[in-house]
Amino acid sequence: AAKADGGRHRRYAAVLDDQAGEEARLGAELRAAMDSGELFMVYQPIVELPHGRVEAVESLIRWQHPDRGLISPCDFIPVAERTGLIVELGEWILRTACAQHVAWRRSGIAPRRMGVNVSARQLAEPGFAGMVAAVLAETRMVPGDLIVEVTETAVFGGGAAVRAVHELTEFGVEIALDDFGTGHSSLGLLQTLPVRVLKVDKSFVENVTLAGRHAVIATSLIQVANGLGLVAVAEGVETAEQAEELYRIGYRRAQGYHFGHPARVPEFARNEASTSKF
Ligand code: C2E
Ligand code: CA
Ligand code: CA
């Protein structure tokens, strides 16, 4: 029996070792990727309903790995968080997105605002707000053009993350609550946090055309947003039917494949003419 247990234990330890080894490898490769140009940002339009004019963009990171192919941020952002690499990576993301925004505005292409995702660990890092201020100054981005997207979970615990949110709003940066409705304590947060934008999670948007629970929640969330004077963005809009229904129930901002996929050079930057998307 002792032998069998020992065997199981070794196998279990080997699995953990493999996971730890894989994570360490990915972390080391990510660090190298920051210098080698394998990481890049793509930008997805956020439009006004019903006409589809581009109001803002959200920046999203991509990793084109030489052997593994395109790796999803869902797979490497958590690794960057656990290894602490997110601090450096997050600064690179912010600088890249701000510089792109300023370049677009200078060439007369004007998505009004740029959304940048910030992870929980980054937000809680001492000096985060100071870093943002420095990047804004360096890239000459107008603070009011930047929207920092944070998840409910990142600000749930209070403390440093919440202080950072207040500091950011003090110098004019706007805050969006991402994946709204899927995290902790959604409505309570709205009483205390200086939030400007609610990004309503795509799980509520997906089934908005069906008469079900998700449609009821999507409707309630737009009422909460309107009542509090906040801007609600419907995420993950994939069809014209969804867009029309969202408009009907009161949404005026939307994002999703129906309006444009994330791209290095989005359509609005190739052709300024905005066309109706309905
Ligand atoms: P998120 O912030 O909620 O970003 C929205 C995700 O939905 C993106 O996935 C986007 O490509 C995808 N999406 C947009 N429209 C549609 C649609 O119509 N249908 C569907 N099914 N999906 C749509 P992506 O780019 O793979 O990013 C996944 C997550 O990774 C993001 O979720 C965010 O949490 C994280 N992430 C991405 N880029 C960054 C970054 O620069 N920094 C940080 N900290 N996290 C990032
Ligand atoms: Ca986001
Ligand atoms: Ca989201």
Ligand code: CA
């Ligand atoms: Ca998400």
